[in-house]
Amino acid sequence: MPEIIASxxxxxxxxxEDLQKIAASHQRETIxxxxxxxxxxxxxxxxxxxxxxxxxxxxxxxDGHEITTDFFSDGEIVxxxxxxxxxxxxxxxxxxxxxxxxxxxxxxxxxxxYHSIPGFSEWGRLWFTRQLFxxxxxxxxxxxxxxxxxYLKLMKEKPQVMQYVPLKQIASYLxxxxxxxxxxxxxxxx
Amino acid sequence: MPEIIASxxxxxxxxxEDLQKIAASHQRETIxxxxxxxxxxxxxxxxxxxxxxxxxxxxxxxDGHEITTDFFSDGEIVxxxxxxxxxxxxxxxxxxxxxxxxxxxxxxxxxxxYHSIPGFSEWGRLWFTRQLFxxxxxxxxxxxxxxxxxYLKLMKEKPQVMQYVPLKQIASYLxxxxxxxxxxxxxxxx
DNA sequence: GTCATTTCTTGTCATATGGCAACCCGCGTA
DNA sequence: TACGCGGGTTGCCATATGACAAGAAATGAC
Numbered sequence: 394m395p396e397i398i399a400s401x402x403x404x405x406x407x408x409x410e411d412l413q414k415i416a417a418s419h420q421r422e423t424i425x426x427x428x429x430x431x432x433x434x435x436x437x438x439x440x441x442x443x444x445x446x447x448x449x450x451x452x453x454x455x456d457g458h459e460i461t462t463d464f465f466s467d468g469e470i471v472x473x474x475x476x477x478x479x480x481x482x483x484x485x486x487x488x489x490x491x492x493x494x495x496x497x498x499x500x501x502x503x504x505x506x507y508h509s510i511p512g513f514s515e516w517g518r519l520w521f522t523r524q525l526f527x528x529x530x531x532x533x534x535x536x537x538x539x540x541x542x543x544y545l546k547l548m549k550e551k552p553q554v555m556q557y558v559p560l561k562q563i564a565s566y567l568x569x570x571x572x573x574x575x576x577x578x579x580x581x582x583x
Numbered sequence: 584m585p586e587i588i589a590s591x592x593x594x595x596x597x598x599x600e601d602l603q604k605i606a607a608s609h610q611r612e613t614i615x616x617x618x619x620x621x622x623x624x625x626x627x628x629x630x631x632x633x634x635x636x637x638x639x640x641x642x643x644x645x646d647g648h649e650i651t652t653d654f655f656s657d658g659e660i661v662x663x664x665x666x667x668x669x670x671x672x673x674x675x676x677x678x679x680x681x682x683x684x685x686x687x688x689x690x691x692x693x694x695x696x697y698h699s700i701p702g703f704s705e706w707g708r709l710w711f712t713r714q715l716f717x718x719x720x721x722x723x724x725x726x727x728x729x730x731x732x733x734y735l736k737l738m739k740e741k742p743q744v745m746q747y748v749p750l751k752q753i754a755s756y757l758x759x760x761x762x763x764x765x766x767x768x769x770x771x772x773x
Numbered sequence: 774g775t776c777a778t779t780t781c782t783t784g785t786c787a788t789a790t791g792g793c794a795a796c797c798c799g800c801g802t803a
Numbered sequence: 804t805a806c807g808c809g810g811g812t813t814g815c816c817a818t819a820t821g822a823c824a825a826g827a828a829a830t831g832a833c
Binding site for chain 1: 819820821822823
């Protein structure tokens, strides 16, 4: 069983046998830089556990500009929950920023595990709880932290992003223009 | 069975009998304006379904200023998921802005339902999915909408808030100062 | 290697918002 | 009635960021 799966689904209620079953529901997949895992308007039928690489999520602005909504890095779950769990078209697009290796699990397989392994639904609830917390922190950061602080924080938490993502896309994630980000970088380098 | 419970837990997989069991796990409670449902530092042991009233959630700033993180209105679930599901102290405080009526369900009772009624854990996942979406929208709004637009949107979606909450607390929810909000209101009244 | 495209930086000016302080108003209370 | 106080508004000035445009640097295609 791939190490990445065991560590991603770590939970006190999940036995080694449970993990075996969970692992068996995942298929290994690779994707090239620039390719999309999910496009706006499509309905998701699976989510992905990212073994290595970098994936970006974005939505389109009222006038067609991309706004980056998320960066996914090693060990994280690449997913658009609304589309997958409400079975509706996604507003977000998922695109690989580097060649990536991931483990896909289809909705049906997930559903079967969710209702047959108690520890798995516990794990799921915990995952949601943490996601919700992270999103709340992000909203709070938008309110109480300066753009400079948000940039430094992102650099610290996801340094890979700096390496593979154009500033413009980082800027939209931070809620500023690429021009401002450029000035912030200049100021920091001082 | 209280109407509010049946409608809050509406889900195709939940039978009338399921709803009976769910309802039986809730206790009716009232709270006076100004009282707290959960204080920063306490660990939540229950969540609440709000039948009528208005509840506000806030965190404290680095220098002690309140930042409003949420308003809960009729029919919504009043909860601090991180504290309840990770069994850790809450960073948020929940305070009643008006006299309110709510239905409380304790963690243990929730847990029992979650693992015995498949439709209930489905419902829970859907609730999380929607919350996550709402939080993402909020982050996006902070990025792409002006303060004026955010204010108008809040007025439209939760008009009760205007009625019972001081501008200062609304302003912190919108990510601006009360001074700015006052100017925005002036401009809108124009 | 050359050309085209994308990415990043910089300058100028406009605008939104903040910080601070003064002030006004309504309301409860001594 | 007078006072104190919380809530809201306003004026003045500072600052952060945006909009737009030009140019420099890096990247990719052929």
